[in-house]
Amino acid sequence: LIERIDGDIDAVTRFSSTAVLHLAGNAILVIGVLVVSAFIDWRASALIALTVLAALWVTARLRRIAVPYYDDEREVQGKLYGDVEERLGGLEDLRANGAGRWAEHRLQQHSAGWWRTARRAALRGDGSISLAGAVFAAGSIATLALGVWLARRGEMSVGSVLALLRFSQLVSDPLWRVAEQLAEAQKAVAGTGRAARLLATAPAIVDGTGDDLPDGALSVELRNITFGYGTGHPVLTGVNLVVPAGSTLGVVGRTGSGKTTVGRLVARLWDTEQGEVLVGGVDVRRLRLADLRRRIGIVTQEVELFRASLRDNLTIFGTLPADNGQLQRVLVDVGLEDWFRSLPHGLDQHLDGNDELSAGEGQLLAFARVLLADPALVILDEASSRLDPVTEARLAGATDRLLAGRTALIIAHRLATLDRVDRICVLDHGRVVEHDDRSLLAADSSSHYHGLLLAGQAVDGVVS
Ligand SMILES: Nc1ncnc2c1ncn2[C@@H]1O[C@H](COP(=O)(O)OP(=O)(O)OP(=O)(O)O)[C@@H](O)[C@H]1O
Ligand SMILES: [Mg+2]
Known part of the structure; x- marks a missing residue:
């Protein structure tokens, strides 16, 4: 629970505080490159724009695939921290009963589990970045080929071909960073999902509408209570009790x-499953x-x-x-x-x-x-x-x-x-x-x- 509140929200904050600025800066750079290269040749500019769109599409598609894996990673991480906290709380009992080795073994198991899920998530997340890189490489090659073809036909100077090549690389740089940011975004999306699920958890005890309690000492009455902590095995069966006020x-x-x-x-x-609990004559x-x-x-x-x-x-x-x-x-x-x-x-x-x-x-x-x-x-x-x-x-x-x-x-x-x-x-x-x-x-x-x-x-x- 603490990992959800702390770790997940941290992932969202880290993304939202840095990524938005990066995204805005990089978007301006990409638009600038496209406009300037259009002055040199509209076909080359269109090719660069196509590359950018393809790279964005690939990362966005893969992003969705990685989210559940990041979700798993955070879940395992949360369990590990929960376990560590419990072990620290019960340190004296563990030591006194010679259970230190067992606790160590459990920690190793949990750490290994974390490593496995983290690797699975990183493979998907980093995989999307590598694929975006491949799209860029293909885009640069295509731009270079187009430039060489136009230069051979005498429609473009060698200087312009080199400038276009430089431009196509120039957009790849900010988009690389965007892709990296998207990896952060994957974690943030997973974090947001988990935080939202937590916030959507309805409390089992619903607050009453606010009947008034009488002043002074309060009577207590249990009427035909059957209750079992939701486990299906009743802990109390048909309990009737009356405690008059005072x-x-x-x-x-x-x-x-x-x-x-x-x-x-x-x-x-807790709320009873059957029967009623009355305090001061009012159902609690x-x-x-x-x-x-x-x-x-x-x-x-x-x-x-x-x-x-x-x-x-x-x-x-x-x-x-x-x-x-x-x-x-x-x-x-x-x-x-x-x-x-x-x-x-x-x-x-x-x-x-x-x-x-x-x-x-x-x-x-x-x-x-x-x-x-x-x-x-x-x-x-x-x-x-x-x-x-x-x-x-x-x-x-x-x-x-x-x-x-x-x-x-x-x-x-x-x-x-x-x-x-x-x-x-x-x-x-x-x-x-x-x-x-x-x-x-x-x-x-x-x-x-x-x-x-x-x-x-x-x-x-x-x-x-
Ligand atoms: N939070 C819980 N979730 C599930 N089962 C529970 C929970 N708390 C108690 N129980 C079960 O309910 C039964 C009654 O527990 P309870 O604590 O009311 O007993 P008790 O009479 O107070 O015992 P003691 O004298 O040891 O304090 C026990 O069998 C226990 O296992
Ligand atoms: Mg007790």
Whole structure:
């Protein structure tokens, strides 16, 4: 994708900035040559004009042949860069698992692929230039032959024959350059095509027409949801869930049971294939995405921090308006006070993305973001999974404050995190197997939740 945005647009810019000037300059030169040579002999001038037209026709015809090959080349190039970026991102995992050789081998394969497609494209592109050269050579020979014939008949001086020969070569020079420019143009046309296809990609999530969300806490309802990320295998099947406004729902279930997916559907990061998702009583597809997302705060399993100042990381580049006092207060609230005090530049401290903080500190920062955003609906997806028990306990106070008067969906493996939620939903293989008051489920020894609690205590016992 980056290669498309960067490389293809670059090809178009390079062509459009230089080629137009070259083309204009060379066109003036060719017209001048044709006019002057017409004064010497109209037949010779016509011959030169014919040569120019033939050369242009040949290059234009061949140009079309080369375009798909340049397209292929850019595609392969894009894949190579994408792969390199992924490998660099996963450097530690690759090294730790001894996969360095494999990564090297893949890089070699991709580079070889690039070389093959580049050669195929260059053969077609350069082939057109060579053929245009051959047309010119033939044109010069024909002009020379015509001049010699006219000189023998005494209709032209030897000086004029030499001048015509020089003229025919003079037009070949700029046209050579035009042909070279056309090779650039081939790349530009391929680039434009790919950029246009990218721009024509319709987003899968279409913005709603803008129904209003009610003020205050927002209820959430999932009605008969069946969803499978477009793969044909349902991840959620017939899911029905109700979270009244202002209440909290704990979502539990085995790894891969679909908990995160529920959160994504509520925030409309994906659209459900069947059924409906209602937030504040309105189908999310009818809401403006900006309205919906402004009212939702999410802390996910994978927190993303940016290479920017701490302030920008907290306010997401000023999207959440907050003064220094507020920013410092949320950092204290989430337990990052000591860490914050250790920063030499305070809120202006530059963070090096995810590299600089531990995973747990990153999660606390994401938590601080949600506190700042003051949303009506909170989705915490394993938001404290990377915190040690002491830090998690310290965060409990901030969590209580965050959840007071708001609706919340709390996804958690550690059931202790769900001590204070109102209701529990247990997911199993994408189906709701239990959905009731937490205290009722905890007291019912036959419930799944009860079983999970017992299993959790057994694990805690082993750990301690
Ligand atoms: N972007 C995606 N594209 C395709 N399939 C996906 C995608 N994200 C998740 N899945 C699949 O959906 C299923 C449910 O995933 P989900 O992340 O909702 O599980 P989860 O209950 O949150 O698991 P965990 O406890 O490990 O976080 C998994 O089998 C997963 O392979
Ligand atoms: Mg998950």
